Amino acid sequence: DSGVTQTPKHLITATGQRVTLRCSPRSGDLSVYWYQQSLDQGLQFLIQYYNGEERAKGNILERFSAQQFPDLHSELNLSSLELGDSALYFCASSVDPPSEQFFGPGTRLTVL
Amino acid sequence: AQSVTQLDSQVPVFEEAPVELRCNYSSSVSVYLFWYVQYPNQGLQLLLKYLSGSTLVKGINGFEAEFNKSQTSFHLRKPSVHISDTAEYFCAVSVRTDKLIFGTGTRLQVFP
Numbered sequence: 662d663s664g665v666t667q668t669p670k671h672l673i674t675a676t677g678q679r680v681t682l683r684c685s686p687r688s689g690d691l692s693v694y695w696y697q698q699s700l701d702q703g704l705q706f707l708i709q710y711y712n713g714e715e716r717a718k719g720n721i722l723e724r725f726s727a728q729q730f731p732d733l734h735s736e737l738n739l740s741s742l743e744l745g746d747s748a749l750y751f752c753a754s755s756v757d758p759p760s761e762q763f764f765g766p767g768t769r770l771t772v773l
Numbered sequence: 774a775q776s777v778t779q780l781d782s783q784v785p786v787f788e789e790a791p792v793e794l795r796c797n798y799s800s801s802v803s804v805y806l807f808w809y810v811q812y813p814n815q816g817l818q819l820l821l822k823y824l825s826g827s828t829l830v831k832g833i834n835g836f837e838a839e840f841n842k843s844q845t846s847f848h849l850r851k852p853s854v855h856i857s858d859t860a861e862y863f864c865a866v867s868v869r870t871d872k873l874i875f876g877t878g879t880r881l882q883v884f885p
Contacts, residue, residue, distance in 0.1 A: 662817065694872065704863065704875035717872055751816060753873075760824060761807065762873060764817040 664688065665765035667752050669767040679740040682768045686733055686754030692716070694755070694762060695727055697768045711733055711757060739770070742771035747772045775800040777865050784853055787884050794849040794879045796864030804866040806847040807873065808838055811861040814835070820862075823847065859883045878879035 664687035674680055686693050694738035696709040706719035721727075724742075728736045739746060750771050753762035776799045786792045798804060805824050809817040819833025828840040838849045846865060861880050865873040 663818070665816075670850075696873075703877050704873075706872040706874070709872060719872060753817075758869075759871065761819050761822055764809075766816040 663734060663763040665752060665754050665755065665763050667750075667765035667768050669768060670766065671769050671771075673773065674742060675773055676742055676744060678742050678772075679738065680742065680768075681691075681768065682737040682739070682752075684737070684752030684754075685734070686752075686764055689756065690754035690763070691733065691757050692734070692755045693729055693758060694753040695721075695737050696737070697748050698751060698767070699745075702748075705738070713757040722757065735761055742772045744772050746770065759761045775804060775874050777787050777864050777866055777869060777874055779864055779879050781879050782877065783880045783882065785882045785884065788852075788856055789853050791852050792850065792854050792858075792881065794810060796849065796876060797848045798845050798847065798864075800845075800866065800869055801870045802870070804868055806838075806840060807865040807867070808832065808836070808847075808849050809863045809865060809875075811863065811878075813860070817863065819851070849876035853855065854881070854883050856883050 666685045676766045691712045694709045698704045707721040709717040727737045749767045751767045754763045755762045778797045780795045808820040821830045823840045828834045831837045863877045864876040
């Protein structure tokens with residue numbers, strides 16, 4: 662158990678819909694990272710937040726957005742969903758400066 | 774920009790045999806190197822990391838890796854594998870220990 666929690670574990674929805682994935686970092690970690698794992702793209706970095714502020718952005722679509730709240734939990738919002746958005750979405754957290762990232766169990770999103 | 778190449782998509786091996794999973798990286802600046810393991814339907818777990826210092830790094834579950842700067846490699850080794858080592862293994866790099874850039878993964882299949 663890494664100490665990072667993600668909800669829900671599974672999510673099934675339809676094209677065009679909007680979903681929110683939630684992540685709670687390890688106690689004391691200020692940085693949260695979001696990654697997407699899909700069969701065709703592999704593991705890709707989406708976005709990083711540090712203490713409520715966006716710190717780095719990767720290959721995140723404009724239809725996707727994220728935020729980190731004062732209690733340090735983070736949410737990833739995915740809208741206008743397409744079939745290709747079906748993937749495993751991981752959250753990770755770290756101290757700062759980071760020496761390693763701790764990953765949550767992931768949320769498996771299926772878009773039908 | 775940084776990139777990671779894992780040359781072998783699958784590595785079959787018999788139980789108690791040694792194994793090496795290969796990882797090469799490309800970067801114009803100094804990087805930090807990581808190996809993560811993903812068991813079926815689970816998140817990513819850190820096996821070991823190289824940040825600085827000794828180029829031979831020991832991790833959990835009997836794994837070790839050697840950082841070779843001249844060959845830009847960070848190969849993962851285990852002298853004797855077990856059935857329970859069957860999993861997907863990911864090599865990753867980061868600059869200043871921020872976002873991780875992952876390789877495409879190597880599926881290690883251990884046979885009895």
